[in-house]
Amino acid sequence: MTDEQISIFYNSIKESITELEKSIIHLEEKCKPIEPSISLGRLTRMEALGEKGINEAILSQNRVRLDKLKSSQQRIIEGTYGKCLQCGKDISEGRLKAVPEAMVCIPCKEKKS
Numbered sequence: 001m002t003d004e005q006i007s008i009f010y011n012s013i014k015e016s017i018t019e020l021e022k023s024i025i026h027l028e029e030k031c032k033p034i035e036p037s038i039s040l041g042r043l044t045r046m047e048a049l050g051e052k053g054i055n056e057a058i059l060s061q062n063r064v065r066l067d068k069l070k071s072s073q074q075r076i077i078e079g080t081y082g083k084c085l086q087c088g089k090d091i092s093e094g095r096l097k098a099v100p101e102a103m104v105c106i107p108c109k110e111k112k113s
Contacts, residue, residue: 001081001082001090001093005093006076006081006082009076009081009082009096009100010073010076012100013069013072013073013076013100013101014073016069016100017066017069017070017073020062020065020066020069021066023062024059024062024063024066027055027058027059027062028059030051030052030055031052031055031056031059034048034049034052065101068101068103069100069101071101071103072100072101072103082096084103084104084105084108085103085104086104086105086108087104087105087107087108089105090105091104091105091106092105092106
């Protein structure tokens with residue numbers, strides 16, 4: 001990969017990290033406990049609890065992706081970004097564009113599945 005391609009990926013990952021961090025802050029607010037003292041109807045309370053559960057799942061996924069993106073950012077700094085962690089070959093540019101936090105190439109990913 002060229003230095004220009006690495007720079008593009010680095011900036012893209014940096015933007016994604018910023019967006020995820022903002023999203024996580026927002027979701028943490030939505031995942032606060034629903035106090036029983038708040039007057040809600042029975043169905044409204046159930047809907048609020050259901051929505052809270054969905055938001056917690058999204059929050060968890062966002063935290064995992066944030067960790068992976070930060071790891072990718074670190075691999076760029078170390079000069080190992082774009083190399084498959086299993087076979088050591090280059091990960092295709094198309095895969096990295098679709099999944100910038102990818103750590104394995106498609107053939108190794110398919111073997112694992």
